[in-house]
Amino acid sequence: MLNIPIIDSIIDSISITKIGFLVLNIALIIFLIVVxxxxxxxxxxxxxxxxxxxxxxxAGLMLIFAISLFLLxxxxx
Amino acid sequence: xxxIFLADNKDKPKNEQRQQPxxxxxxxxxxHAHMLSAFCEYPSGIYFANQQKHEEVxxxxxxxxxxxxxxxxxxxxxxxxxxxVTLLGFNFIxxxxxxxxxxxxxxxxYMIVFAFAFVQFLSWYFNISLVTDRRIVDIDFYGLLYKxxxxxxxxxxxxxxxxxxxxxxxxxxxxxxxxxxxGTISHFDFLAVPHPQKVVRxxxxxxxxxxxx
Numbered sequence: 001m002l003n004i005p006i007i008d009s010i011i012d013s014i015s016i017t018k019i020g021f022l023v024l025n026i027a028l029i030i031f032l033i034v035v036x037x038x039x040x041x042x043x044x045x046x047x048x049x050x051x052x053x054x055x056x057x058x059a060g061l062m063l064i065f066a067i068s069l070f071l072l073x074x075x076x077x
Numbered sequence: 078x079x080x081i082f083l084a085d086n087k088d089k090p091k092n093e094q095r096q097q098p099x100x101x102x103x104x105x106x107x108x109h110a111h112m113l114s115a116f117c118e119y120p121s122g123i124y125f126a127n128q129q130k131h132e133e134v135x136x137x138x139x140x141x142x143x144x145x146x147x148x149x150x151x152x153x154x155x156x157x158x159x160x161x162v163t164l165l166g167f168n169f170i171x172x173x174x175x176x177x178x179x180x181x182x183x184x185x186x187y188m189i190v191f192a193f194a195f196v197q198f199l200s201w202y203f204n205i206s207l208v209t210d211r212r213i214v215d216i217d218f219y220g221l222l223y224k225x226x227x228x229x230x231x232x233x234x235x236x237x238x239x240x241x242x243x244x245x246x247x248x249x250x251x252x253x254x255x256x257x258x259x260g261t262i263s264h265f266d267f268l269a270v271p272h273p274q275k276v277v278r279x280x281x282x283x284x285x286x287x288x289x290x
């Protein structure tokens with residue numbers, strides 16, 4: 001407790017579980033953004049006819065899924 | 078469909094003829110490079126940045142797929158861990174935590190595991206070496222943030238050799254090929270590539286061809 005009424009009430013209203021989940025989720029989203037950017041830049045260096053596109057699509061889908069999960073957690077938790 | 082007209086080779090400029098490697102274009106099963114290919118002669122459908130117009134990729138190399146075993150096992154163990162923990166009856170989750178929260182955490186956990194496996198796969202997939210009829214290209218990609226692209230012409234290659242140490246490497250026939258060059262980068266390493274003796278033979282053939290030309 002910080003003994004500041006407003007901040008203490010905000011901390012009380014957010015559970016540790018929710019904070020933990022959101023922090024982990026944000027870390028995962030940042031990680032996946034980096035992965036997506038790297039896959040894009042590597043695809044420009046080296047390209048297999050179709051396979052590189054599939055890999056980029058997987059990276060994009062994972063990112064979308066992680067963001068969806070984050071939004072879902074914001075609503076539910 | 079029969080060929081109506083075939084251009085005569087003697088019409089080609091001498092330089093272009095010279096740059097063609099000795100091409101044992103036998104009908105090899107390696108010609109089609111698929112997603113998990115680690116060794117492919119004369120691969121089809123593979124392109125790289127700064128590839129010249131008539132530059133032909135002769136050899137496409139990645140680490141042998143066996144080298145992925147470690148992270149695949151870790152991924153499988155991590156995937157089975159929640160199930161094993163549940164089956165063994167460990168209950169470290171407080172009763173206050175709702176089922177929805179547990180469900181969300183499990184999804185997040187599997188996403189993290191999948192992201193780990195995906196990055197490991199990318200490290201293998203994008204860590205490639207190419208031998209063309211004009212140069213060798215080495216693309217290194219480690220730990221998500223390290224990326225290095227190096228190339229040197231065949232003229233610069235001075236020596237090529239390989240090492241194959243250990244029972245597993247001998248059994249699966251993979252090893253490290255070291256290409257020494259006269260350029261700013263002293264050597265190119267093709268690590269854990271399949272059929273290293275074949276790689277050495279092809280690169281040596283290219284060197285001989287270039288020296289004779």
